[in-house]
Amino acid sequence: MIKLVQNQANPTISKYIYGHFAEHLGRCIYEGLYVGKDSEIPNVNGMRTDVVEALKNIKIPVLRWPGGCFADEYHWKDGIGAKENRKMMVNTHWGGVTEDNSFGTHEFFELVRQLGCEAYVNGNVGSGTVQEMQEWVEYITMGGISPMAEERRKNGQAEPWKMKFFGVGNENWGCGGNMRAEYYADEYRRYQTYVRQYGDEKIYKIAGGANVDDYHWTETLMKNAHWMMDGLSLHYYVHPRGWEEKGSALEFDEAEWYVTCEKAEYMDELVTRHGTIMDKYDPEKRIGMIVDEWGTWFTAEPGTNPGFLYQQNTIRDAMVAAITLNIFHKHADRVHMANIAQTVNVLQAMILTDGAKMVKTPSYHVFDLYKDHQDAQLITGFGEVPEHVSMTASEKDGVITLSVTNYDVHETAALDFAFETPVSVKAARGLVGTEMNAHNDFDHPETVTIQDFTAYREEGSNLQISLPAMSVITFTLAK
Numbered sequence: 001m002i003k004l005v006q007n008q009a010n011p012t013i014s015k016y017i018y019g020h021f022a023e024h025l026g027r028c029i030y031e032g033l034y035v036g037k038d039s040e041i042p043n044v045n046g047m048r049t050d051v052v053e054a055l056k057n058i059k060i061p062v063l064r065w066p067g068g069c070f071a072d073e074y075h076w077k078d079g080i081g082a083k084e085n086r087k088m089m090v091n092t093h094w095g096g097v098t099e100d101n102s103f104g105t106h107e108f109f110e111l112v113r114q115l116g117c118e119a120y121v122n123g124n125v126g127s128g129t130v131q132e133m134q135e136w137v138e139y140i141t142m143g144g145i146s147p148m149a150e151e152r153r154k155n156g157q158a159e160p161w162k163m164k165f166f167g168v169g170n171e172n173w174g175c176g177g178n179m180r181a182e183y184y185a186d187e188y189r190r191y192q193t194y195v196r197q198y199g200d201e202k203i204y205k206i207a208g209g210a211n212v213d214d215y216h217w218t219e220t221l222m223k224n225a226h227w228m229m230d231g232l233s234l235h236y237y238v239h240p241r242g243w244e245e246k247g248s249a250l251e252f253d254e255a256e257w258y259v260t261c262e263k264a265e266y267m268d269e270l271v272t273r274h275g276t277i278m279d280k281y282d283p284e285k286r287i288g289m290i291v292d293e294w295g296t297w298f299t300a301e302p303g304t305n306p307g308f309l310y311q312q313n314t315i316r317d318a319m320v321a322a323i324t325l326n327i328f329h330k331h332a333d334r335v336h337m338a339n340i341a342q343t344v345n346v347l348q349a350m351i352l353t354d355g356a357k358m359v360k361t362p363s364y365h366v367f368d369l370y371k372d373h374q375d376a377q378l379i380t381g382f383g384e385v386p387e388h389v390s391m392t393a394s395e396k397d398g399v400i401t402l403s404v405t406n407y408d409v410h411e412t413a414a415l416d417f418a419f420e421t422p423v424s425v426k427a428a429r430g431l432v433g434t435e436m437n438a439h440n441d442f443d444h445p446e447t448v449t450i451q452d453f454t455a456y457r458e459e460g461s462n463l464q465i466s467l468p469a470m471s472v473i474t475f476t477l478a479k
């Protein structure tokens with residue numbers, strides 16, 4: 001029996017935990033989100049209509065851009081003004097392709113406008129100057145008269161945009177400059193000084209955080225700069241066979257399935273341990289842990305550019321998504337934002353495209369099944385949860401959302417929930433895998449889709465569920 005208890009002290013699950021990340025990498029921005037105004041693919045101001053609609057459907061709350069590793073070699077002034085005059089560059093991290101900068105600041109804010117979400121812009125510390133970062137913030141947010149505001153107006157945008165979140169560098173321990181924690185802590189202090197507030201809204205400043213279990217990084221940043229930051233990031237990817245070999249998205253055995261799910265469960269330890277360090281300096285939990293890169297990272301699909309990080313997405317990815325979101329909910333008092341990597345055509349994508357074709361992945365469907373948890377209050381579960389089962393519950397406006405995942409490959413899990421008051425099931429829907437690598441492709445876009453679920457029995461304040469193997473189910477319950 002699992003008792004579900006609503007404690008008024010429980011945190012709200014920030015909608016920003018459902019954030020996304022779009023880098024100038026492979027076919028994420030170009031082809032995936034942006035096709036240009038002259039494309040035959042239906043678009044509004046260059047943004048793919050089908051992709052924008054799909055992302056709006058899962059209530060995308062925030063989009064991080066332009067990287068990732070790309071952020072620390074991106075010079076924003078190359079991406080403004082007449083497109084024919086924009087300077088080209090080589091995207092050295094991602095396939096060595098030529099970037100024509102046709103998608104820049106104006107295009108990003110147009111995309112954010114169409115999505116109806118918040119902007120999270122990641123600045124360049126690794127190869128950019130303090131002045132360049134300061135001017136970018138001024139260009140984006142200055143409403144009055146200033147050199148950068150005038151430049152923006154000249155380029156067609158009279159009003160400043162709203163930029164809620166700003167990242168001061170990315171992975172500065174690696175692709176963002178190979179810095180030591182001590183050195184980056186000082187750089188962070190210097191760069192963030194010039195991330196000025198030009199408008200009414202305070203910019204939420206995010207310091208570049210640790211890689212996986214680099215607790216020294218978190219300790220150093222918190223000790224030396226905690227009072228100058230609003231958020232501290234954390235990056236963690238699931239590679240079933242390790243960083244070098246990674247493993248295939250589609251071809252794997254049962255052992256690799258479980259390793260993948262267990263590696264997803266490891267996020268709990270990471271958030272707990274980094275959080276404990278943050279607690280030392282910030283017991284009030286003012287500073288958000290910002291997990292702005294997470295998800296599966298497999299070997300790129302055979303026949304594709306390995307630098308483009310294109311991978312298929314199966315019911316196994318759906319398990320990883322659900323397990324990870326459940327962990328973020330559990331730590332909602334500290335995790336203020338998370339951004340799965342990456343939105344379209346890269347790593348654990350929501351959407352895959354091929355020319356005009358688009359397919360929604362099993363991970364997309366998890367975000368769809370989970371959208372009612374956004375900004376809902378966490379409900380705590382007490383009792384023994386069977387092996388290979390992961391669950392979460394929340395409440396908003398008198399409606400309880402309960403999501404349960406069984407990542408066992410064979411066994412149905414019997415779950416018995418007790419609520420504090422009588423409840424009635426308004427909807428029960430979810431994904432059930434038919435095989436470990438069940439997935440959607442352009443010829444079979446609906447192999448894994450959300451279906452109604454009926455294997456449950458409700459009685460007063462009790463709900464019994466026969467949760468099939470390889471499933472993610474969400475219940476909507478009225479009190």
Ligand code: AHR
Nearest residue numbers: 067068069070170171341
């Ligand atoms: O998401 C792909 C890459 O992973 C990002 O560019 C980088 O920040 C991380 O190493």
